[in-house]
Amino acid sequence: MAANHPALTTHLDEQWRDIHFANDEVRCTRYEVTPQAGTLHGLLAEVGGAVRAVVAEAFATGQPLRVPGGRWSLSTIGKPRGSMLDLGNYRSIGAVMPQWLTPQYAALSAQSGVGATLIAAGMTVNVVNRELAKAGRALKTSGASDGQTFAGAIATGTHGADLKVGALHDTVLAVHLVVSPTRSVLIQPAVGALNGEAASTLASWFGMPCDLLSDDQLFRAVKVHLGSLGVVLNVVVETVPLYYLDRERTAHRDGASWRAVLTSRNPKNANGLHSADPDYLQFIVNPYVPSPETDPRAWMISMRKVPYTGQVGVITTPTESSLKSDLADFLPALVTFYQQNIELPGNPVLRLVTSSQLKKIYGANASSTSALPGAMFGPPDFLGIDFNPVRGASAEYVFDATQARLGVETILDTLASQLAAAQHQYLGGIGIRFVKGSNGWLAPNAKAMNCFVELQSLHTQELPAIHAAIGAALSQAGVPYGGHWGQWFMNTPQVVERWWGANAVQSWKAARADLLPTVAARDIFASPILTGAGLG
Numbered sequence: 001m002a003a004n005h006p007a008l009t010t011h012l013d014e015q016w017r018d019i020h021f022a023n024d025e026v027r028c029t030r031y032e033v034t035p036q037a038g039t040l041h042g043l044l045a046e047v048g049g050a051v052r053a054v055v056a057e058a059f060a061t062g063q064p065l066r067v068p069g070g071r072w073s074l075s076t077i078g079k080p081r082g083s084m085l086d087l088g089n090y091r092s093i094g095a096v097m098p099q100w101l102t103p104q105y106a107a108l109s110a111q112s113g114v115g116a117t118l119i120a121a122g123m124t125v126n127v128v129n130r131e132l133a134k135a136g137r138a139l140k141t142s143g144a145s146d147g148q149t150f151a152g153a154i155a156t157g158t159h160g161a162d163l164k165v166g167a168l169h170d171t172v173l174a175v176h177l178v179v180s181p182t183r184s185v186l187i188q189p190a191v192g193a194l195n196g197e198a199a200s201t202l203a204s205w206f207g208m209p210c211d212l213l214s215d216d217q218l219f220r221a222v223k224v225h226l227g228s229l230g231v232v233l234n235v236v237v238e239t240v241p242l243y244y245l246d247r248e249r250t251a252h253r254d255g256a257s258w259r260a261v262l263t264s265r266n267p268k269n270a271n272g273l274h275s276a277d278p279d280y281l282q283f284i285v286n287p288y289v290p291s292p293e294t295d296p297r298a299w300m301i302s303m304r305k306v307p308y309t310g311q312v313g314v315i316t317t318p319t320e321s322s323l324k325s326d327l328a329d330f331l332p333a334l335v336t337f338y339q340q341n342i343e344l345p346g347n348p349v350l351r352l353v354t355s356s357q358l359k360k361i362y363g364a365n366a367s368s369t370s371a372l373p374g375a376m377f378g379p380p381d382f383l384g385i386d387f388n389p390v391r392g393a394s395a396e397y398v399f400d401a402t403q404a405r406l407g408v409e410t411i412l413d414t415l416a417s418q419l420a421a422a423q424h425q426y427l428g429g430i431g432i433r434f435v436k437g438s439n440g441w442l443a444p445n446a447k448a449m450n451c452f453v454e455l456q457s458l459h460t461q462e463l464p465a466i467h468a469a470i471g472a473a474l475s476q477a478g479v480p481y482g483g484h485w486g487q488w489f490m491n492t493p494q495v496v497e498r499w500w501g502a503n504a505v506q507s508w509k510a511a512r513a514d515l516l517p518t519v520a521a522r523d524i525f526a527s528p529i530l531t532g533a534g535l536g
């Protein structure tokens, strides 16, 4: 039996791949929602009908159903096991209607300028940024680049380096979730921004009953949903008046000055160009001491948010010069050299290439840039690169920011000892970002302030041993850590229990059982990652 609806296009035997080719391909049916109506209300009704038809088929057959986002996750979180429901053509964004807001939120909005924006869940952050900028508004934070879909990004806990806001899921006010062919829910905190009118309007727009659930336990679960709580159809996000980011980047030799900032989070002490109280703090680090040692080992990047009123010199669309905040710009050069059959293991030429690429991209001198969020965090150079015959890899460890220096130095020491003792050479860069805490049950930013260390590299033969050594070294150093849900899988049941704790795990599972009360329903939406993490 196949799902059938005029606003569905069925693609049989379609290939699914993540963009890094980290997972093996899967072939399955992709149902593409293809609304045709000329009016907004007609379009919403078509989307609702098409989604209902696909979910009804899954419930009738017991076939697993997965919604593909941008396919930017490397873990198994997005890997389909049955069919796919593609929401990519459903694009709609706008301020929520004033009559949806509680008087308290309306007052807050009038006083502070924050606002509630309704976003179709399958829209990419790139498009959201552009649409918001046109309306003079912005997301409060995002990841370092913008090809993720909104629902896909919050599924895994996508974050930037925001010291004051948190991660993308911490800007969510409510999630509109389809949990069966006959039920959708609008989940918000117990004291939420929305009233019953929001749910009844969504019900009439999408032709599907919708219950408003103002419940902290459920909301904390759906913030980082792992793609396993149902189909996220819309997200209500808190946006702010448009701002630009004033970015300072400084280069530092190996030594104590930048390392001290891991503890203080005050970059001004290491270089007076930075603010003592930035909104955003990040480091790019060479995994090995460069040769010559006078070359930079680390780059410190801080940003401040400034209200945008059309200031001259602010970059408004992505350009080469605005896009150098993230490691994603660095990997392609390494791929080219690696592909020239330079002999491993431990070849020092590859370390020289790493150092010279880092220096070429991030510079030996300080630099300042001002850009709108959509320009600062635009598309990476990365996309479209042919990684053959290697694969890309990215692993992200998170630990309590109070242990940032210990954790980072443990990782750097482990990379050095892996090379010295076993010729295991890491071919990549290191990004360090600080992110304020979240109350999402499975949010990776689980502590009051968090230090994320991302190891973005080529997937060489040595890499699993290197990551196993890092995990063991962190544990031995007494640094509990968790992993990003969309990257290299490290969230074993032991890691999950140690980083998030038994209460968070039980609470997330209880919320899942509440939203999807039968085993069959839970299985339809189960991500393959749940089993490995002990969450199934």
Ligand SMILES: Cc1cc2nc3c(=O)[nH]c(=O)nc-3n(C[C@H](O)[C@H](O)[C@H](O)COP(=O)(O)OP(=O)(O)OC[C@H]3O[C@@H](n4cnc5c(N)ncnc54)[C@H](O)[C@@H]3O)c2cc1C
Pocket (backbone or CB within 6 Å): 019, 066, 067, 068, 069, 070, 071, 072, 073, 074, 077, 078, 079, 087, 121, 122, 142, 143, 144, 145, 147, 148, 149, 150, 151, 152, 153, 154, 155, 156, 157, 158, 159, 160, 226, 227, 228, 230, 231, 232, 233, 328, 380, 382, 484, 485, 486, 487, 527
């Ligand atoms: C170049 C690059 C840069 C990156 N930068 C960052 C960064 O700066 N910070 C960071 O934290 N991470 C970063 N990541 C990781 C990335 O943000 C996450 O993996 C993110 O989850 C990917 O979103 P996606 O839309 O591609 O979702 P996918 O990877 O396609 O899917 C993720 C999960 O969401 C589910 N899902 C998607 N849409 C829905 C829906 N509508 N309803 C229900 N479930 C849904 C999928 O089924 C899957 O389980 C980066 C990755 C890449 C490749």
